Amino acid sequence: MNALETQGLGIRFGAFQAVADVNLSLEPGARQALIGPNGAGKTTLINLLTGIYKPSSGSIRMNGQDITAMPADRRARQGLARTFQINTLFPSLTPLLSVVLAIHEREGQGATWWRPYRRSTAAFDEAHALLARLRLDALANLPVAELAYGKQRLLEIALALAARPRILLLDEPAAGVPEDESAELFDVIADLPQDISVLFIEHDMNLVFKFARRISVLVAGRILTEGTPAEIGRDPRVREVYLGTAHVNAIHGAAHV
Ligand SMILES: Nc1ncnc2c1ncn2[C@@H]1O[C@H](COP(=O)(O)OP(=O)(O)OP(=O)(O)O)[C@@H](O)[C@H]1O
Known part of the structure; x- marks a missing residue:
C-alpha cells in the first residue's frame, strides 16, 4: 500500500487550472523528488496534499484511507508533516x-x-x-x-x-542554503528513518539526481513523467523542458548513471 496516492487530482483558481489530473504515488520509505519549472504547480500540489487547498477534482489517499475531505490539522495528526520554502x-x-x-x-x-x-x-x-x-x-x-x-x-x-510523521513533504529544503551546506542537509534527509516517506521539491538538479530514488516531473500542472533518476535523465521530454537552463547539464550527467 502506498503511503500517499492521488488520483486525478486537480485545482482551478478561477479560470486557471494550476494542477490537473495528477496521479502521484509515494511508496513507504520513499525519497522522491518533485521537480518542474517555476510555476509548474509544485507548491500548489503540496498544499493540496496537506489540505491547505481543497481540490476541484480527484482524490487523495494516505495509507489507504481517503483523506480528500479531511482538514489539514487532522492530516497532520495522522502523520503528514511539511516544511515551507521560507523560514x-x-x-x-x-x-x-x-x-x-x-x-x-x-x-x-x-x-x-x-x-x-x-x-x-x-x-x-x-x-x-x-x-x-x-x-x-x-x-x-x-x-x-x-x-x-x-x-x-x-x-x-x-x-x-x-x-x-509517517510522511514528510519538504518544499525546497535547500532554498537559500549555500552550496557547501546543502549536500549535508540532503545527507541528513537521505538518512531519515526508513519508515518515513519523503517527498521533496528541489530546483538543484545535482541534489535531485544524487539524493532522489524516484523523480516526478510536473509541467504546467500535469505530471509529465515519473521514474528513477536514470530513467528521468534519459527522457528527452525532460531535457526539452529544461533546455536553455543550467539544469540541463545535471540531467545529461544523470543519463549516464
Ligand atoms: N491561491 C492562488 N490563487 C491563484 N493562483 C495561484 C494560487 N496559488 C498558486 N497559484 C498559481 O498557480 C501556479 C503554480 O504555482 P506554484 O507556486 O504551485 O508553482 P511552483 O511549481 O511551486 O513554482 P516555484 O518553483 O516557482 O516555487 C502559478 O501560476 C501561481 O501563480
Missing part, C-alpha cells in the same frame, strides 16, 4: 526549546507548555535525540538566529519530525 523559526529561541515546544504541541500541551516544561525530562531527552539525528546537537543551546542558514533549515525539519 518559520523563532529567532530568539534555542533549537532545544524549539523542539521541546513542538513535542509539547504534538502531545496536545501547546497552550500550557510552560507548566509541565520543567518536569518534562522525557521531552528534553527526545528533543536531544532528534537534534543529534539532524546533526544539530552541538548547537542545541544557541539562539536560532546565530545558526548558519543550512542549520536553520535542518531545525525546520527537526520541528516537522517532532510531530512523529
